[in-house]
Amino acid sequence: MNIYLVLILISLAGAWLLGAISRHLDAKNLSREVPEEFRDTVDSETYRRSQEYTLAKMRTESVEETVSTALVIIFLLAGGFAWADNLVRAAGFGPIATGLCYFGLIGLLSAALGLPFSVYNTFVLEKRFGFNKTTPGTFIVDRLKGLVLTVLIGGPMLAGVLLFFGWAGAAAWLWCWGFTTLVSLAITYVAPQWILPLFNKFSPLPDGELRTMLEEYAQREGFELTGLYLMDGSKRSTKANAFFTGFGKKKRIALFDTLVERHTPEEITAVLAHEIGHSKLGHVRKMLVASILKTGLLFWLMSLFLDSKGLFAAFGVQETSIYAGLLFFVILYTPVSLLLGIAAGALSRKHEFEADAFAASTTGKPEDLVSALKRLSVDTLSNLTPHPFTVWLSYSHPPVVRRIRALREA
Ligand SMILES: [Zn+2]
Incomplete structure (x- = not known):
C-alpha cells in the first residue's frame, strides 16, 4: 500500500x-x-x-x-x-x-x-x-459575502503561489512565503476599515462615563487609544466580546454592544486593560x-x-x-x-x-x-x-x- x-x-x-x-x-x-x-x-x-x-x-x-x-x-x-x-x-x-x-x-x-x-x-x-440572534437573511448574506471575499482575496493569492511554483524553481517556496506574508499583512492593515464593516456596524463609542474611564486608563498607561468603537455584536448573538484588530494608524478596538450592556464600566476597563496588556x-x-x-x-x-x-x-x-x-x-x-x-x-x-x-x-x-x-x-x-x-x-x-x-x- x-x-x-x-x-x-x-x-x-x-x-x-x-x-x-x-x-x-x-x-x-x-x-x-x-x-x-x-x-x-x-x-x-x-x-x-x-x-x-x-x-x-x-x-x-x-x-x-x-x-x-x-x-x-x-x-x-x-x-x-x-x-x-x-x-x-x-x-x-x-x-x-x-x-x-x-x-x-x-x-x-x-x-x-x-x-x-x-x-x-x-x-x-x-x-x-x-x-x-442571526436571522436567516443575515446568515445567507454572511455566507455570500464570505464567498466573494474568498474569491477576491484567496483567488489572487493562490494564483500567485501557483505562478511562483511553476516559475521560480528551487527558490519558489521563498517567493511564495514573501508574497503571501505581504498580502496577509496588507489585508490585516485594511481589514478594520474595509472588511469588518461589511459584516458589522462600527460606531465610535459615545461620550460618557465608560468612555471617560477607558480614556483615563489608557492615558495613565501611555497607550494611544485611537479607534474605540462599539460593534453591533447583538446582530448575531447575545454572547459578549471585545477585540483589538489591525495595526498602526488603522488599529481598532471594538467593544460588542452586548458587552457594554451587561458589564460595568469598571469591568470593561479591566477587559480593555487586558487587551492593552497583549499589545504592551x-x-x-x-x-x-x-x-x-x-x-x-x-x-x-x-x-x-x-x-x-x-x-x-x-x-x-x-x-x-x-x-x-x-x-x-x-x-x-x-x-x-x-x-x-x-x-x-x-x-x-x-x-x-x-x-x-x-x-x-x-x-x-x-x-x-x-x-x-x-x-x-x-x-x-x-x-x-x-x-x-x-x-x-x-x-x-x-x-x-x-x-x-x-x-x-x-
Ligand atoms: Zn487575551
Whole structure:
C-alpha cells in the first residue's frame, strides 16, 4: 500500500480520535458541584443549563467530525480527487486557471459539507439556549459575502503561489512565503476599515462615563487609544466580546454592544486593560512572527513534496500538477499542523495569564477582571470544568477558574 496514503489515513483518523477522546474526558469531568469561585454568581439551575449546553455542543461536534472525516476518507478512496482533476482539466484552461478551478471545486464541496452543520448550530443549538440572534437573511448574506471575499482575496493569492511554483524553481517556496506574508499583512492593515464593516456596524463609542474611564486608563498607561468603537455584536448573538484588530494608524478596538450592556464600566476597563496588556507585552508581535514562521515552514516542506509521484498515487491521480500537489500536501500536513496548533495554544494560554496579570497590576483592581470573567462565563454558559487534555489539545485561553485563581494569588 502507498506509504503516503497510509500516513494520510492514520492522521485523519488520529485527528478524529483525539477529538473523540477529548469530548469523552470533558463529559466525564463535568462535576455536580459548582466550582468554589462561582458559588456566589451561579445558581444551580444555570449551572445545570451550562452543563446541558456543553453536552449538546459535544454531541453536535461529534456528529460533525465523524461524518466529515468519514466522507473525506470515502471521497479519497473512491477516487474523488482524481474525478475532480479530470473534470477541471476537461475545461482546457491554462495551468493557473485550471488550478483555481480545482481549488474552487474542492472548496465548494467542502463548504457544502459544512453548511448543514452550520445551519444546525446557529438555528437549532444556539437558539435552544437563547443565544442566537442571526436571522436567516443575515446568515445567507454572511455566507455570500464570505464567498466573494474568498474569491477576491484567496483567488489572487493562490494564483500567485501557483505562478511562483511553476516559475521560480528551487527558490519558489521563498517567493511564495514573501508574497503571501505581504498580502496577509496588507489585508490585516485594511481589514478594520474595509472588511469588518461589511459584516458589522462600527460606531465610535459615545461620550460618557465608560468612555471617560477607558480614556483615563489608557492615558495613565501611555497607550494611544485611537479607534474605540462599539460593534453591533447583538446582530448575531447575545454572547459578549471585545477585540483589538489591525495595526498602526488603522488599529481598532471594538467593544460588542452586548458587552457594554451587561458589564460595568469598571469591568470593561479591566477587559480593555487586558487587551492593552497583549499589545504592551509584545504578544501581538510574537504571535505574528510565529504565524509568519509557520507559513515559511509550510511552503518549504511543500516544495519538497510537490512533485512526489507517490503523493499523487495516494490520491489516485496519474498526471502530476502543481495545484493538485499543493492540495494533497496540505492534507498530508495535517499532523504537523495539529502539533503546531497545540504549541500555539500553549503560547497563547501563557499570554492570557500575562495579560491578566498586567490588567490586575495596572488597574490595581484584580477583582474587576475577576467579575468580568465570571459574568462572561456565566452569560455564555461556558464549561467551567474542561478536562486538562482538552485544554492542552485545543484551548487558546486557560480555563476561567484557573485565571481567577491566578488573579487572586498575585
Ligand atoms: Zn487575551
